Amino acid sequence: MAPIDPHSFTDSTHPLTSHISLHLYFDFSTSTIASSALITLCKPHSGDLILDTRSLTITSVIDPTTNTQLQFHLSSDVDPIKGQPLTVSLTNCSKILITFVTSPSSSALQWLTPPQTFNKKYPFVYTQCQAIHARSIFPCQDTPTSRVRYNAKLNVPHQLSGVMSARHVERRAPVMGGDSGFTCDESLWCAEGRVVEEFVMEQPIPPYLFAFAVGEIGSREVGPRTKVFAEAVGSVLDAAAKEFAGTEDMIRVGERLFGEYDWERFDLLVLPPSFPYGGMENPRMVFLTPTVIKGDASGAQVVAHELAHSWTGNLITNKTNDHFWLNEGFTTYAERRIVEAVQGEDIAALNIGIGWKGLVDEMERFKDNMEFTKLVTSQEGVDPDDIYSQVPYEKGFQFLWRIERQIGRAAFDEFLKKYIAAFKFQSIDTHMFLEFLKANVPGIENDIDLKTWTEGTGIPPDAMEPISNIYTKIVSLAHEFKQGRMPSEEEVVGWHGQEWELYLENLPKSVEASQVTALDRRYRLSESKDYEVKVAFLQLAIGSRCSEYYNVVEKTLKEVGRMKYLRPLYTALVQGNTKKEEEKIFAQRVFAEARETYHPIAQGVVESILSKHL
Ligand code: BES
Numbered sequence: 001m002a003p004i005d006p007h008s009f010t011d012s013t014h015p016l017t018s019h020i021s022l023h024l025y026f027d028f029s030t031s032t033i034a035s036s037a038l039i040t041l042c043k044p045h046s047g048d049l050i051l052d053t054r055s056l057t058i059t060s061v062i063d064p065t066t067n068t069q070l071q072f073h074l075s076s077d078v079d080p081i082k083g084q085p086l087t088v089s090l091t092n093c094s095k096i097l098i099t100f101v102t103s104p105s106s107s108a109l110q111w112l113t114p115p116q117t118f119n120k121k122y123p124f125v126y127t128q129c130q131a132i133h134a135r136s137i138f139p140c141q142d143t144p145t146s147r148v149r150y151n152a153k154l155n156v157p158h159q160l161s162g163v164m165s166a167r168h169v170e171r172r173a174p175v176m177g178g179d180s181g182f183t184c185d186e187s188l189w190c191a192e193g194r195v196v197e198e199f200v201m202e203q204p205i206p207p208y209l210f211a212f213a214v215g216e217i218g219s220r221e222v223g224p225r226t227k228v229f230a231e232a233v234g235s236v237l238d239a240a241a242k243e244f245a246g247t248e249d250m251i252r253v254g255e256r257l258f259g260e261y262d263w264e265r266f267d268l269l270v271l272p273p274s275f276p277y278g279g280m281e282n283p284r285m286v287f288l289t290p291t292v293i294k295g296d297a298s299g300a301q302v303v304a305h306e307l308a309h310s311w312t313g314n315l316i317t318n319k320t321n322d323h324f325w326l327n328e329g330f331t332t333y334a335e336r337r338i339v340e341a342v343q344g345e346d347i348a349a350l351n352i353g354i355g356w357k358g359l360v361d362e363m364e365r366f367k368d369n370m371e372f373t374k375l376v377t378s379q380e381g382v383d384p385d386d387i388y389s390q391v392p393y394e395k396g397f398q399f400l401w402r403i404e405r406q407i408g409r410a411a412f413d414e415f416l417k418k419y420i421a422a423f424k425f426q427s428i429d430t431h432m433f434l435e436f437l438k439a440n441v442p443g444i445e446n447d448i449d450l451k452t453w454t455e456g457t458g459i460p461p462d463a464m465e466p467i468s469n470i471y472t473k474i475v476s477l478a479h480e481f482k483q484g485r486m487p488s489e490e491e492v493v494g495w496h497g498q499e500w501e502l503y504l505e506n507l508p509k510s511v512e513a514s515q516v517t518a519l520d521r522r523y524r525l526s527e528s529k530d531y532e533v534k535v536a537f538l539q540l541a542i543g544s545r546c547s548e549y550y551n552v553v554e555k556t557l558k559e560v561g562r563m564k565y566l567r568p569l570y571t572a573l574v575q576g577n578t579k580k581e582e583e584k585i586f587a588q589r590v591f592a593e594a595r596e597t598y599h600p601i602a603q604g605v606v607e608s609i610l611s612k613h614l
């Protein structure tokens, strides 16, 4: 008996799940889903089998081949990170049918009431399963070591439609005689005004890539294998279709660099503003924050990132979150190669530079806990949402870029293709990557200190900043700000969001309040439509205790739920010296008022920031 993942109760001696068949009956009046999951194990098992759950009510567990009840026990101890293990006793059994109901507080789900949507007419619900939230939707071995195929039937009100990170089979009327999969009474399942949306995922995926959304959803075609979906609002769909028009070009670049695109479709779903991430790489249908639609096609960077996961992350998956850099570091590298190919070297260099500053700042954040400055981490007893950082992204990127410099781009490109082909549809750890690297690049361990890179803390000495004129110019302008010099109009000609972002990120954390207002009077950064710019500016304003911007801070914290913006703003308000009483009270009030509009994951993260400092 040994766990195989610090974030799962899955036991090393138990067979893994190979297939799940889900029936989901959506009840918007109670914000719950009455469900059943038919789990197929890769081989028959006798004895206990442990599944992960969080806030689920289990109604029955049966062996569907004999139609007999199976003994089960849902632990009454709730692990604050892992949830509640569900133990089922099996005798030579490979199929288990579990019926259960989700809770309104399911950590993966955000239920939006009609007033919280754009059209204000119908409710909306969507998932975010990474890192360990799939278990709050259905019992499963919620570890990326496991890879499952699945099918799903979503029973929803007929005014709504369902989308999934899976192939859509059909939208049809519910039928009597077994269609309901024991989720609820057949009279409910087949009631007037209900429809069934059927999906199938034929490729094995880790549970964190399970995803759906249900609401009044429309779509526009943007390419031969891409549609953009969003709440059915003409203006939103049009803006999204325009922003993402270049998607097919990026898929082609990805195929040239990393091998064939294996997922058939690459659709995009633009979520409501409360979506807690910039993007989530759900297979066949990436989930995106609406804040990436800026009207200047700059959202392409986030799409490039989520697209890159189609190879690094979704084809090759980290075995556990301790090896998360294998997902995000490779993807950040792949994203920048795609960006370089479609937008040019200067933009790619700016992104590397913004990332570099992010990495340097994380060293400060983790100075009392250097464990999380390592690429390979030990996350036993740690909630992955609490330690989410730029380290796996940017130190991982730096490591791969270092290898590229050592062996040359052509050889590294060949290596990457080979790596992806060798491990696709597998879950791997850092050791497996390093063995493959050493076998395919003989002698690499003599040139690069692989141990320091993967196991050491901090930034290795052979990491580096990008070499680019525009990057160097912007960073030196930022340093001059300390001496009181603001960039002139001529100097900022042609600056877009990323140039300003890099500039602002490189300013000192706190300056004279008068300097902040002067900068804003000249360049109107607090009014920027680009949240990256606006939030970077507001951080500076808070750090400089420029309270005239606190109303903009409040408005921002109430209109978006993307954690990339919530984290730094709430942190800037509450961290540091004791004199910030006013800011702390302000942060608490705004959170109390905004809380209900945030996704449960964001609620938890903000709570943990506030509790650390108050
Ligand atoms: N997979 C991540 C998002 C994620 C990570 C969700 C960990 C839950 C736990 C996604 O691919 C990502 O990295 N998104 C970034 C995009 C950016 C790097 C372009 C984001 O949301 O900011």
Ligand code: ZN
Pocket: 305, 309, 327, 328, 331
């Ligand atoms: Zn990512």
